[in-house]
Amino acid sequence: MSSLRPDLARIASLVPQGARVLDVGCGSGDLMQVLETERGCDARGIEIDAEEVARAVSRGLSVVQGDANRDLADYPDGAFDVAVLSQTLQTAQRPDWLLDQLLRVGREAFVSFPNFAYWRMRLSLLKDGRMPISRHLPARWYDTANIHHLTIADFREFLAERGVQVKGSWFFAAGREIGGGNANWRAEHAVFRLSR
């Protein structure tokens, strides 16, 4: 699992052995491949980019090209043990709808996202007065796919309002996992494990 991004490696380690997994926004299938080969999972993916899908299919993975903002509705209730949404929530047209769908098709969900309240972001905004550009969020305000930036505090409040249960949370900065203290300041990324 060492080749995976730290948030994906953490998710891979938490997904139950042999689970049926849907990876929403799976890219070329890095996480799916690890889940299949190392965790004995039956992994399926959705990805919007045709080239990424072609790469995933050519690795022998089952990936459907589609737009999660629309196509997730096509999956039956409880079709998967686990639904994964990594680094995609902030790009969704309707993050609230997407989260509902994740918890409908999956019995539990892993959601990872970049934390806009990371201290470097705050400092950059305070110092320069411009939308921060970082290693993990390299796009400018007008060409970014991230149309719904959020913070860890925002996400916790959002979950509480919707009655979603947090079964665990993990935090990352500078490419490695950190403890949960003051995460909204210190974490560049967060992973949440959720269920209804």
Add this chain to the structure above:
Amino acid sequence: MATTTAIDFRTLVLDQPLPLDSGRELAGVEVAYETFGELAADKSNAVLVFHALTGDQFVAGTNPVTGKPGWWERMVGPGKPIDTNRFHVICANVIGSCLGSTGPASMGPGGKPYAMDFPVITIRDMVRAQMAMLDALGIERLHAVVGGSMGGMQALSCAANFPERTDRVLAIATTARHSAQNIAFHEMGRQAIMADPNWQGGDYYDGEAPTKGLAVARMAAHITYLSEEGLTAKFGRRLQDREAKSFGFDADFQVESYLRYQGISFTDRFDANSYLYITRAMDYFDLAEEHGGLLADAFRGAKDTRFCLVSFDTDWLYTTADMREVVHALNAVAAPVSFVELSAPYGHDSFLLDVPALDRVVEGFLG
């Protein structure tokens, strides 16, 4: 048809009468087929390729009828995406066709060609004949079935009706149901054939064939295989071997000349009655209807089969929306399915042409 009669097709005769969806049965069915690459000792590496409407068993190598390369030469062969160094590729002429398998031009029980006495067949009947061929060849289970266009319909039909026969299904530029528009184009072609005085109610085998009608049918169909973008890029409004419009009805435009050539050259290699029967089979194709009206029910038995579906963004004959219905149905039965819409400028014909992304998908999916 003169050119085809000289060819000695490789065929086998089915030892049992073939039951048909119409309720009739067809005895003494001949299936013409070709194979490419060695069959493994454990018979685990067989790939069945289904051909399209006017295709044939000569998927690779040189087609002895036309003298040209096989119709999927760029996809099938040594070191190609469907690698005949690894796979034993089988391709059979569909029943109803005219390249060696039993069809309306074949001799019927009365000692003369069936013509319109040939039973109306379906896509499932075509697949049934090929499954019977596999029985005769001693191949129980395939590594994969692969097909584009009508070949894709056969691949989907195979998954729905004979799921125990294949591990993988690769269906390209196809649909699970012929639409009203699809049927309309086919009916226009059939009417062109039937309006040709030479058609003679189908009994033309000892006289002149209805080549004019067949050529018109082919011209109309050919337009549906191309995209507007492709036609514009290839021909635009350019004139054919002339400086100015003729103010007549000669083929002034390159696109006219091209279509006329496509129409006429087609009549050298294809039987008009076969065209009627095969287009009918495609029009009757509705996989959901066959299985009680719900497409997902068609695939209940195939939930462990791996599927890969491919559409092209410029294909307006069998669209991405058509393919998404199949994806939806397969998701409903939790079958492992991959789907990708590839970008290619050539319309429906993209599956036959140079689309490197398709090569990667096919090669990767076959594993």
